[in-house]
Amino acid sequence: MFRATMKSLLARKLRLLLSGLAVVLGVMFVSGAFVLTDTLGRSFDAVFSDAYSEVDVNVAAKPKVALSEVEGEQVAAPVPASVVDRVKAVPGVTDVRGVVAADGARLIGSNGKVVTSFGPPQLGENWLGESELLKLREGRAPQADDEIVVNVALAEAAKVKVGDRVGVLTLAPKKEFTLVGVFGYSGGRDSVGGVNEVAFTTPVAQQLMLGKPDVFSNVTAQAAGGTTPEALRDEVARALGADYEVKTGKQLADDASASLKEGLSFFNKILLGFAAVALLVGTFLILNTFSIIVAQRTRELALMRAIGASGRQVIGSVVLEAVAVGLIASVLGLAAGIGVGALLAYLFGKLAGGLTLAGLGVPPAAVIGAFAVGLVITVVAALLPALRASRIPPIAAMQDVATPDRPLTKVTVGGSVVTAIGAGLLFLGLGGHAGDNTLATILGGVLFAFIGVALLTPLISRPVVALLGTIFAWSVPGKLGRLNSGRNPRRTAITAAALMVGIALVTGVTVILDSAKGSISALAEDTIKAELVISGAQAGPRPASFDPAVLEKAAAIPGVQLVDGEYGDMATMNGERTWVAASSNVAALERIFGAKANAGDISRLNPDQMLLSSDTAKSRNLSVGSTVTVQLSRGEARTYTVSGIYESSQLTNPVVLPPQAATDFAIPQPIQGFVQLAPGTSVASVQPQVERLLADSPEVSVADRAAFIKQQTSQLDTPLRMIQILLALAIVIAVLGIINTLALSVLERTRELGLLRAIGLRRAQTMRMITVEAVVISIFGALLGVVVGTGLGAAVVRALKDEGITDLVLPWSQMVTFLVLAAIIGVVAAVLPAIRAARINVLGAIAHD
Amino acid sequence: MTATVGRQAQAAARASDVWKVYGSGEAQVIALRGVSAEFERGRFTAIMGPSGSGKSTLMHCLAGLDSVTRGTVMIGDTTVTGLGDAGLTKLRRDKVGFIFQQFNLLPTLTAQENILLPLSIAGRKPDPAWYDTVIDTVGLRERLGHRPAQLSGGQQQRVACARALVSRPEVIFADEPTGNLDSRSGAEVLNFLRNSVREHGQTIVMVTHDPTAAAYADRVVFLADGQIVSELIEPTADTVLDTMKKLDAPAEVGS
Numbered sequence A: 001m002f003r004a005t006m007k008s009l010l011a012r013k014l015r016l017l018l019s020g021l022a023v024v025l026g027v028m029f030v031s032g033a034f035v036l037t038d039t040l041g042r043s044f045d046a047v048f049s050d051a052y053s054e055v056d057v058n059v060a061a062k063p064k065v066a067l068s069e070v071e072g073e074q075v076a077a078p079v080p081a082s083v084v085d086r087v088k089a090v091p092g093v094t095d096v097r098g099v100v101a102a103d104g105a106r107l108i109g110s111n112g113k114v115v116t117s118f119g120p121p122q123l124g125e126n127w128l129g130e131s132e133l134l135k136l137r138e139g140r141a142p143q144a145d146d147e148i149v150v151n152v153a154l155a156e157a158a159k160v161k162v163g164d165r166v167g168v169l170t171l172a173p174k175k176e177f178t179l180v181g182v183f184g185y186s187g188g189r190d191s192v193g194g195v196n197e198v199a200f201t202t203p204v205a206q207q208l209m210l211g212k213p214d215v216f217s218n219v220t221a222q223a224a225g226g227t228t229p230e231a232l233r234d235e236v237a238r239a240l241g242a243d244y245e246v247k248t249g250k251q252l253a254d255d256a257s258a259s260l261k262e263g264l265s266f267f268n269k270i271l272l273g274f275a276a277v278a279l280l281v282g283t284f285l286i287l288n289t290f291s292i293i294v295a296q297r298t299r300e301l302a303l304m305r306a307i308g309a310s311g312r313q314v315i316g317s318v319v320l321e322a323v324a325v326g327l328i329a330s331v332l333g334l335a336a337g338i339g340v341g342a343l344l345a346y347l348f349g350k351l352a353g354g355l356t357l358a359g360l361g362v363p364p365a366a367v368i369g370a371f372a373v374g375l376v377i378t379v380v381a382a383l384l385p386a387l388r389a390s391r392i393p394p395i396a397a398m399q400d401v402a403t404p405d406r407p408l409t410k411v412t413v414g415g416s417v418v419t420a421i422g423a424g425l426l427f428l429g430l431g432g433h434a435g436d437n438t439l440a441t442i443l444g445g446v447l448f449a450f451i452g453v454a455l456l457t458p459l460i461s462r463p464v465v466a467l468l469g470t471i472f473a474w475s476v477p478g479k480l481g482r483l484n485s486g487r488n489p490r491r492t493a494i495t496a497a498a499l500m501v502g503i504a505l506v507t508g509v510t511v512i513l514d515s516a517k518g519s520i521s522a523l524a525e526d527t528i529k530a531e532l533v534i535s536g537a538q539a540g541p542r543p544a545s546f547d548p549a550v551l552e553k554a555a556a557i558p559g560v561q562l563v564d565g566e567y568g569d570m571a572t573m574n575g576e577r578t579w580v581a582a583s584s585n586v587a588a589l590e591r592i593f594g595a596k597a598n599a600g601d602i603s604r605l606n607p608d609q610m611l612l613s614s615d616t617a618k619s620r621n622l623s624v625g626s627t628v629t630v631q632l633s634r635g636e637a638r639t640y641t642v643s644g645i646y647e648s649s650q651l652t653n654p655v656v657l658p659p660q661a662a663t664d665f666a667i668p669q670p671i672q673g674f675v676q677l678a679p680g681t682s683v684a685s686v687q688p689q690v691e692r693l694l695a696d697s698p699e700v701s702v703a704d705r706a707a708f709i710k711q712q713t714s715q716l717d718t719p720l721r722m723i724q725i726l727l728a729l730a731i732v733i734a735v736l737g738i739i740n741t742l743a744l745s746v747l748e749r750t751r752e753l754g755l756l757r758a759i760g761l762r763r764a765q766t767m768r769m770i771t772v773e774a775v776v777i778s779i780f781g782a783l784l785g786v787v788v789g790t791g792l793g794a795a796v797v798r799a800l801k802d803e804g805i806t807d808l809v810l811p812w813s814q815m816v817t818f819l820v821l822a823a824i825i826g827v828v829a830a831v832l833p834a835i836r837a838a839r840i841n842v843l844g845a846i847a848h849d
Numbered sequence B: 001m002t003a004t005v006g007r008q009a010q011a012a013a014r015a016s017d018v019w020k021v022y023g024s025g026e027a028q029v030i031a032l033r034g035v036s037a038e039f040e041r042g043r044f045t046a047i048m049g050p051s052g053s054g055k056s057t058l059m060h061c062l063a064g065l066d067s068v069t070r071g072t073v074m075i076g077d078t079t080v081t082g083l084g085d086a087g088l089t090k091l092r093r094d095k096v097g098f099i100f101q102q103f104n105l106l107p108t109l110t111a112q113e114n115i116l117l118p119l120s121i122a123g124r125k126p127d128p129a130w131y132d133t134v135i136d137t138v139g140l141r142e143r144l145g146h147r148p149a150q151l152s153g154g155q156q157q158r159v160a161c162a163r164a165l166v167s168r169p170e171v172i173f174a175d176e177p178t179g180n181l182d183s184r185s186g187a188e189v190l191n192f193l194r195n196s197v198r199e200h201g202q203t204i205v206m207v208t209h210d211p212t213a214a215a216y217a218d219r220v221v222f223l224a225d226g227q228i229v230s231e232l233i234e235p236t237a238d239t240v241l242d243t244m245k246k247l248d249a250p251a252e253v254g255s
């Protein structure tokens, strides 16, 4: 039995290869994700253990507001200069240094634009001299207050050279410096893991990066001979008390590396999500391939049964085949995954500014994941066909007739039930009834909905395919092709369903994001009463900001009625983290953003008062007169009294603090500015004047309201584009499915095709017949996908009504594009099978058994 | 062992009042109407009759490939009627062999692998002496490594016969085994079947249309319209032809 299975497997290697390809792709993403995270993880480890190799013990203060990697850059609390002396007093230390190193030193390049970074911080530091690790490559150390040195990679990116006057943005607005030197790291590295560094003299660094004199970001020390770093750490900790975090260099390296890896795990999840989609589509494909193969082997399997094989042996033989396919696909997928992981790691390293990659690693998780996923998916997909195979009666070996079409009642009932379960889960998840399991419930709902609809497709396929087919029915090959695509509704349905999944996901996501965009712009358009807006595109984790002096100068421009600068920070409010805003002109809340007062007075704010949105007030159980303790990124905690509550909307912040609070924000500069003009003032006359004011704030620009809204909503375009690219893969796999189904059908109909050719069907006509079949199937799949995707998208949009997505925007042009794309996909998929069909040897086909 | 038991044990397959009805209502076809027959051990029986008379149906019912509507079927001392899938599978492994009109060999396996397939499915080792005997009787020793596509129709059918014989079933059922062969290859196959009955005591039940083929059997049973209507012992081609003519005549009148 085993041998018979293996032999028949080898005889069908081509078709199994096609179906296995889907598994290969899925496995590739799974193992690629693991290889990538492993390789980058070890590269980070190496970078940091190197960077901290000259630090035995590090002293830092606890951050005022602890943030996770995704919430933004955490601001370390400053360490007073006196700590340096206290550490020096500890026995066994040498080389104690006060270090300034904080994110947010933005160098303006020779083109007048700020050098941006995607991810790695832009550190502003005090110059601590050369070391084993760090060497000046050119020039000298900064000595005067207007001198800086930068690392080589940054100087190259900014296209500046030693001797140039360069602008730097810090906590303070733009300041000019002379670049007196550039430095690099041992081993010829131009940066450490892509970090951009600007080094000032110590007092300048303290003022510009930490906001006050005589403080440091942290204090480092070396252990004198005979003392271990751990022992020294304990000594220093005892000397300083509980206010400080004292760690060894090794701990620090581990922490830094761990926080970057947290960011990486997000990347990992995206790749795994990708793999899940590929595998879902792949499951359909394998199911179909095995179904067709079982149908074609009916006679052979019946014979096996007639000569004594048990039902279980037949199942075993099909499953064995699946195991073989799964194994081969897993091996190929693993190999491809290692390749993809290496490639992505390489690209990532380049993007991160020359991260030196550790050797390529294949963690056990990649291997185990590859085989588990590849094998399990293939075998699960083959189970249904295997079960069907075991039900083939032995008598089928004696009859020449094909088994009659089974009624669709069972699948239809099953499909309805599964669809209903999916809809129920979606309802629960989207309605917010699933508690902590919301995401899982929604994903489960989508999965069930897909499977349910896939089960219903055979029933739907009859009328729809008949209708679609009539378009092509004007020619004989067209008519034959239409009949062929309708003759096995299950096969047509599963093939189409594979395409449906990809297209439904793309359509659904597009519906949701377009609706979000539409709703936000409609709201902004209706409420924001500012003719000009100052803002900048955010590159990396840090939002663009500008000089607050611009606000006052803009207010002085004739015709300007009201100017508001908006500041923002992650803070803790009564111990809980929240986003807080500060407004340079509180009146703007009503006059520009159209906020309505619910309680108290929201038109002004004393330095010890705060305003809350109605949602915040409700969830925190606060009312006018309540006192609230707020800890901002810098400075000490302060108590504010709630003086007003405004109605929540999409455009309002949860908390508004007085402008004085902004000095303690992580970014103490406005990130957006709104300019309201007096009635009758021309926008075109004011805009250039504001533009001139922004000459020293190169991160931002001024735009009219429409342009601003467009720019804001276009932030959603990037994730949309990414998701579309990712899901295109699912569509590619579905195309493989169509090719596979057609190729198998052609093989199955060899005799029939030969007969058609014998009675005069031309080669071109044969090819046309196959093409029509493919196009009908793929348009059917796309149609299903568009409908299902719109349904899913609309359901999500409805559920998000309370979140402010009020308009359902249907991307009609995209939908039409998908259908046209589907037709093209059909034609492309038909090429190979059609050529094969046209090449059929007429005589051989008729004699074919 | 009493005489009665001994006689009963002589029947390799037996049908008692077997009815087979296909479909229902308008489309109802009664393929068998109360057929009772015994097929003795160690004998070669042919089933003949006009097309549509129910020959294949009777054979499928006897072999447990199809269920009967009424009546019972026995193979050896096993009651086939009412057996579940596991019982039927065991029956097919141990007691029944098949030879088909279309040979039904697996194209991917060699002749030898095809012959040994029933044994490997059942997880058994062939008896080497018996295997040699079978191979020699079918005369395929030089062709064992060939695929079905490399064999002539007659050779393929002899492979199929060897496949049926190699597990020494209680009874071999053959549905028109020579239907696809020319007269010379047909004669080879029939000779070979008759030898396996004469020399090795094999029981064979064969459906055929061909009076010459039927003449190789020890006994011919005639079916018409789902009933056994006649029987010949030690037939010759002429006596079979005569009986067929007699059967056709009233059938023509009746219809």
Ligand SMILES: Nc1ncnc2c1ncn2[C@@H]1O[C@H](COP(=O)(O)OP(=O)(O)OP(=O)(O)O)[C@@H](O)[C@H]1O
Pocket (backbone or CB within 6 Å): B022, B023, B029, B030, B031, B049, B050, B051, B052, B053, B054, B055, B056, B057, B058
């Ligand atoms: N699966 C079936 N469903 C309905 N009717 C059937 C089925 N199989 C056979 N029949 C009918 O039963 C009757 C007997 O058929 P059977 O195949 O046994 O005839 P036969 O004697 O073998 O004929 P032939 O010599 O042509 O092979 C016929 O009328 C046939 O139409």
Ligand SMILES: [Mg+2]
Pocket (backbone or CB within 6 Å): B055, B056, B057
């Ligand atoms: Mg017949």
